[in-house]
Amino acid sequence: MQRKSSFFLSSLFLSLSFSFSSSVGAQDYDPSRVIVKLAPEVEISEVTTLKSTRLLDEYYVIQTSDAAGLVKQLSSNPNVEKVSLNYKRSVGFAPQDPSKRFFKSLVSDPFFNDVRATKLWAFDDKEENGIDVNKYYAYLAAHPEIKKSPVLVAVVDTGADLTHPDLQGKFWVNKKEVAGNGIDDDKNGYVDDVNGINTLQRNPQNEATGNVTLDPGPCTFLDCSASHGTHVSGTIAAVQNNKIGVAGISSEAKLISIKTVPTDGDETDIDVAESYAYAAKMGARVINCSFGKAVNEGGNMVNEMITTIAKKYNVLVVIAAGNSNQNIDTTLTYPASYPNPYTVVVGASTSGGSRASFSNYGIKNVDIFAPGQGIVSSVKGGYQSFDGTSMAAPHVAGVAAEILSVFPKLNVKELKDVLLKSAVLVPSYEPLSVSGGLLNVMEAYNYAAKNYPNKR
Ligand SMILES: [Ca+2]
Numbered sequence: 001m002q003r004k005s006s007f008f009l010s011s012l013f014l015s016l017s018f019s020f021s022s023s024v025g026a027q028d029y030d031p032s033r034v035i036v037k038l039a040p041e042v043e044i045s046e047v048t049t050l051k052s053t054r055l056l057d058e059y060y061v062i063q064t065s066d067a068a069g070l071v072k073q074l075s076s077n078p079n080v081e082k083v084s085l086n087y088k089r090s091v092g093f094a095p096q097d098p099s100k101r102f103f104k105s106l107v108s109d110p111f112f113n114d115v116r117a118t119k120l121w122a123f124d125d126k127e128e129n130g131i132d133v134n135k136y137y138a139y140l141a142a143h144p145e146i147k148k149s150p151v152l153v154a155v156v157d158t159g160a161d162l163t164h165p166d167l168q169g170k171f172w173v174n175k176k177e178v179a180g181n182g183i184d185d186d187k188n189g190y191v192d193d194v195n196g197i198n199t200l201q202r203n204p205q206n207e208a209t210g211n212v213t214l215d216p217g218p219c220t221f222l223d224c225s226a227s228h229g230t231h232v233s234g235t236i237a238a239v240q241n242n243k244i245g246v247a248g249i250s251s252e253a254k255l256i257s258i259k260t261v262p263t264d265g266d267e268t269d270i271d272v273a274e275s276y277a278y279a280a281k282m283g284a285r286v287i288n289c290s291f292g293k294a295v296n297e298g299g300n301m302v303n304e305m306i307t308t309i310a311k312k313y314n315v316l317v318v319i320a321a322g323n324s325n326q327n328i329d330t331t332l333t334y335p336a337s338y339p340n341p342y343t344v345v346v347g348a349s350t351s352g353g354s355r356a357s358f359s360n361y362g363i364k365n366v367d368i369f370a371p372g373q374g375i376v377s378s379v380k381g382g383y384q385s386f387d388g389t390s391m392a393a394p395h396v397a398g399v400a401a402e403i404l405s406v407f408p409k410l411n412v413k414e415l416k417d418v419l420l421k422s423a424v425l426v427p428s429y430e431p432l433s434v435s436g437g438l439l440n441v442m443e444a445y446n447y448a449a450k451n452y453p454n455k456r
Pocket residue numbers: 177183184185186187188189190191192193
């Protein structure tokens with residue numbers, strides 16, 4: 001049950017890749033919780049009298065003072081199909097290296113009036129190594145008959161700055177929940193979950209709270225838990241055409257903010273699985289996961305949960321490939337290397353048209369490339385340029401949301417088909433990814449319009 005390696009890559013997939021070494025032992029799992037999957041037709045009361053919470057279907061989290069002992073005990077119980085410790089996921093950062101960024105000239109003719117729109121090289125045409133966002137919105141403007149509807153996107157990350165001026169109106173609101181009254185008004189198991197949940201902050205009943213607001217205190221790049229999640233949020237959904245800041249890729253995305261990834265600790269398998277279950281139950285169609293770890297200690301519950309929510313709730317999980325310049329077909333990283341048909345794993349491209357030097361790759365396990373270097377987006381208190389596959393994944397999540405807003409009847413496999421088949425082929429990406437290409441929103445729209453016309 002112990003880690004086989006002492007080297008970990010960054011949990012948050014910014015492009016920083018120095019590795020931490022980590023000691024092994026009891027701290028590698030949470031001693032207070034285990035996750036079980038019950039056998040069919042079994043009630044949790046037949047398995048344990050300890051306090052438990054139902055995550056989804058037959059999945060339950062059980063609270064205990066001896067996780068290892070409970071796992072040992074339940075693993076031979078015929079009423080339990082699977083039981084797993086709550087593994088932690090090591091966190092680590094490596095420094096950003098702006099000197100390696102390739103900055104081309106500003107976008108000459110952006111569609112949007114936001115002051116930083118000229119810096120959004122990813123929005124430029126495919127001939128300029130962008131993903132045709134400007135071109136796509138110009139097309140939509142010329143075709144007002146194209147109807148769009150809102151799409152919920154869950155950002156499972158470090159939380160987000162709910163007060164950011166360029167994200168106003170973009171956060172999902174749980175209308176059945178009354179804020180701040182200490183009551184779980186919609187009876188979904190979470191008190192005051194108005195914009196999402198915080199699995200890192202738990203009430204005395206050990207339930208995730210609804211407090212997704214930022215931690216107080218100063219906010220610089222690496223010590224601000226808000227920056228990462230706020231940046232990801234802006235790439236997907238920042239307010240377009242409000243003359244400030246940046247523009248998000250999807251005009252229709254509403255963000256469910258889920259705080260699960262600490263910057264100074266480890267996110268755990270149960271928290272990740274709980275985040276996915278919550279997002280799915282609340283109606284998310286896309287989940288962005290800009291995090292991961294290089295070692296799987298033995299747990300497979302996260303992968304199972306991805307499959308479960310895809311089948312039951314039609315949710316696509318978009319995952320950053322990681323930033324250690326490795327082939328993740330052979331050097332596995334999780335959740336990116338899980339063999340799962342319901343995920344899209346994203347490597348990072350540059351404005352120069354090549355794989356970012358830090359980006360992981362793999363002809364089996366990386367699906368597509370998307371812009372991930374010199375990406376300007378919202379952070380607490382302003383805007384910043386970040387590098388990382390953490391920044392590439394939300395480009396895919398944003399395009400996925402945009403396609404779903406026009407084609408809401410697409411199922412997960414069809415949506416994945418649209419994203420991958422419409423990728424713009426790049427010879428150097430062909431041995432590095434499933435699609436062999438770069439994300440493109442205009443091509444994705446055209447592909448969906450041609451191949452799935454009845455899914456509007
Ligand atoms: Ca609630």
